[in-house]
Each structure stands twice: as C-alpha cells, then as structure tokens.
Amino acid sequence: MLMNLGTGWLILAVTVVAILAFIVALALDALLGEEGFGAAGNAALITAGFFGGIHGANMAGYRLADVQTAIATGLGGAFLLLAVLIVLRAAMRRLNG
Numbered sequence: 001m002l003m004n005l006g007t008g009w010l011i012l013a014v015t016v017v018a019i020l021a022f023i024v025a026l027a028l029d030a031l032l033g034e035e036g037f038g039a040a041g042n043a044a045l046i047t048a049g050f051f052g053g054i055h056g057a058n059m060a061g062y063r064l065a066d067v068q069t070a071i072a073t074g075l076g077g078a079f080l081l082l083a084v085l086i087v088l089r090a091a092m093r094r095l096n097g
Helices: 007-035 038-059 067-095
Strands: none
C-alpha cells in the first residue's frame, strides 16, 4: 500500500500521522512521565510504528485495500511498538536500580 503512493501523497501521509501522533504523545507524556520517551520521542515512535505496522502487514502478505483496515493496522503497529519499548525501558530501569 505504501509503495503505491506517490511522493506527494507519502509526504502528506507522514505529515498527518506525525501531527496526530504528536497530539497523542503529549497526552501520553503527561500520563507516563519518566517512564515514557518525552513528547517528541513518543510521537516519533508512534509514527514509525504506524508505518512499520502497515509495511509489516504488506510484507506478511496482507492486502490493505481499504483505508479503514490500513489505519487499524497502523494504529496496532504504533501502539504495539510503543508498548513493547515502554515495558523494556521500565524493566531496564528497575533492574539497574
């Protein structure tokens, strides 16, 4: 799906996802505090996870023809990446003291 987008549409998609991710990341930063990665870090992880989830689903053979399925897959990838990294960071902080 991402490979079929033109350059302009891909830039627009990344920009829109990054803006929405930053808004969500501000709220997550207030909730997570020191356990998170800061507002910009959370936004970067959400954006990377969103497009990584879509790309991973495409590589696994899933055809994301409609936008709703692609958005759901992207959100799942975004929050899966963020959750895994937050759990790893919390575990490392607790193990190191």
